[in-house]
Amino acid sequence: MIKLNGVDFRYKKNKPLFENLNLTLQPGFIYGLLGKNGAGKSSLLKLISGMLFPDSGEASVFGFDATARKPAMLQDIYLVPEEFNLPAISMATYVKTTAVFYEKFSHNQFSAYLAEFELADDAKLSTLSYGQKKKFLIAFGLATNARLLILDEPTNGLDIPSKSQFRKIMASALDEEKVIVISTHQVRDLENLIDTIVVLENGKIIFNQSIAAISERLAFEYNLNGLPNEEIIYAEELHGRKAGIVRNISGLDGRVDMELLFNGIIKDAGKVNGQFAPHQYEV
Ligand SMILES: Nc1ncnc2c1ncn2[C@@H]1O[C@H](COP(=O)(O)OP(=O)(O)OP(=O)(O)O)[C@@H](O)[C@H]1O
Numbered sequence: 001m002i003k004l005n006g007v008d009f010r011y012k013k014n015k016p017l018f019e020n021l022n023l024t025l026q027p028g029f030i031y032g033l034l035g036k037n038g039a040g041k042s043s044l045l046k047l048i049s050g051m052l053f054p055d056s057g058e059a060s061v062f063g064f065d066a067t068a069r070k071p072a073m074l075q076d077i078y079l080v081p082e083e084f085n086l087p088a089i090s091m092a093t094y095v096k097t098t099a100v101f102y103e104k105f106s107h108n109q110f111s112a113y114l115a116e117f118e119l120a121d122d123a124k125l126s127t128l129s130y131g132q133k134k135k136f137l138i139a140f141g142l143a144t145n146a147r148l149l150i151l152d153e154p155t156n157g158l159d160i161p162s163k164s165q166f167r168k169i170m171a172s173a174l175d176e177e178k179v180i181v182i183s184t185h186q187v188r189d190l191e192n193l194i195d196t197i198v199v200l201e202n203g204k205i206i207f208n209q210s211i212a213a214i215s216e217r218l219a220f221e222y223n224l225n226g227l228p229n230e231e232i233i234y235a236e237e238l239h240g241r242k243a244g245i246v247r248n249i250s251g252l253d254g255r256v257d258m259e260l261l262f263n264g265i266i267k268d269a270g271k272v273n274g275q276f277a278p279h280q281y282e283v
Contacts, residue, residue, distance in 0.1 A: 001026055002048055002148060002179055006057035009047060017043055017203040020057070027147065028176040032190045033183040034262055035200035041183045042082065044200060045150050048181070049077050061148060075102050078146040080137045082153040088126035091136065104145035113139035116165055131157040138166065142173045149173075151182045155189040167193045187258040197258075199265050206269040209276060211256055217275045219248040220257035233271055234264030247275060 002025040009018040017040050025031055025048075035041050046052040047059050050066035050073070059066035064073035087094070091114075099105040114121050117135040119128075128136060134157050141149055155163050170193060174180060184190060197214070199207035221227075224235055224242040235244030245264045248254065265272050 001060075001062065003060045004044075004047065004054075004057070005060070007047060007054040007059060008056045009043065009052065009054050011043075018047075018054075019203070021203070021205065023198070023205060023208070025179045025181065027179050028174070029195040030170065030174055030180040030182065030193060031196045031198055032187075032194035032258075033181055033198050033200065034185075034187060035183075036266065037185075039200040040203045041200055042152055045079065045152060045181065045183060049079050049148070049150060050074070051079075071101075075104075075144075076147045077150070078102070078141040078144045078148070079150040080134070080141050080152065080154060082156065084133070084137065086125040086128075086133055086136075088124065090124050091121055094125060095140070098140070099144070102144035102146065106143050106145060109145070110139055110143035113142055113169060116169055117162065118165075131159060131162060134158060135162060135166075138169070142169065147177055147179065149178060149180045151180070153184055153186075154182060155184060155186050163189055187262050191256070191258050197261070199262065199269070201266065201269070207265045207273060212253070213276060214256050214261065215248070215253040217248055218256070218261070218272075219246050219250065219254055220244075220260050221246055233275065234260065234267055236260070236263060245272070 004021055004023040007018050007021040008016060010016045033041050033044065043052060047054060048061065048066065050069045053067045061073055062076060064070055066073070095110065111121060117139060119132060119135055125133065125136065134154065138151065138154055155166060158166060170180065182190060182194065194211065196210045197207065198205060218233070222238065222241060222243045224232055224244050231246055233245040233247065235242045243260060245260055
């Protein structure tokens with residue numbers, strides 16, 4: 001389990017980013033971390049992975065204090081950052097020199113992920129395109145079999161076939177031991193992949209719900225024209241029609257439109273959260 005408990009963090013004096021932040025991530029689930037630019041997503045991921053230290057409060061990863069950065073913890077964490085530099089060496093050399101830090105690294109899995117992403121395994125890293133480099137890092141990260149896999153904007157730079165390969169690979173890589181956290185702006189890329197949505201805004205978690213709870217409570221409609229305003233939780237213009245979120249009164253679980261949901265939460269998190277039992281979210 002990953003736990004942030006009463007975390008305060010600031011980059012600059014007098015400008016707190018996180019104040020008393022609490023978050024629990026359970027193994028066996030894929031979390032989607034969403035938020036506008038500057039909301040604090042990357043900082044949160046760095047606190048979880050021991051790359052930033054809380055000013056007060058605790059960040060614990062599988063029982064380890066994240067700030068202690070013990071090798072036993074670090075070999076169980078892999079973070080694919082949004083921006084990265086890869087050295088001008090071959091894939092084989094990279095794997096030979098880096099995989100040793102991950103006790104559970106599987107060469108077979110690595111080859112299978114590369115094949116799934118249609119990447120040649122003999123390439124020199126500096127000659128790969130941005131999207132290919134990203135796929136290489138995702139394949140490497142998965143092959144480490146780290147229990148905590150953090151992906152910051154993983155689909156950024158991936159072409160359309162690669163995005164569906166990515167979804168397929170991630171879904172198959174999850175097991176009951178692993179926690180996968182995916183931070184993104186490309187909310188549609190997370191559809192049918194994540195189990196829980198966590199939304200950050202100005203350093204606060206303003207929404208934290210499972211997809212199952214969301215599809216049980218909310219319905220996403222694409223023609224709300226004529227529906228009384230009091231029945232609408234959120235609406236926006238889409239192709240000349242009013243699309244939005246209403247209460248799910250059918251009792252059937254429907255598709256969660258991540259973009260409408262995100263927009264609705266950003267517009268009025270209180271209204272969206274009001275559809276869920278109060279103890280199920282934290283603000
Ligand atoms: N090294 C730093 N020094 C000072 N302030 C920083 C630093 N890194 C981030 N910040 C500030 O912290 C806030 C959160 O930044 P962060 O990168 O965590 O946001 P984000 O949600 O990941 O944004 P984006 O979606 O644009 O990547 C921003 O206001 C940013 O300016």
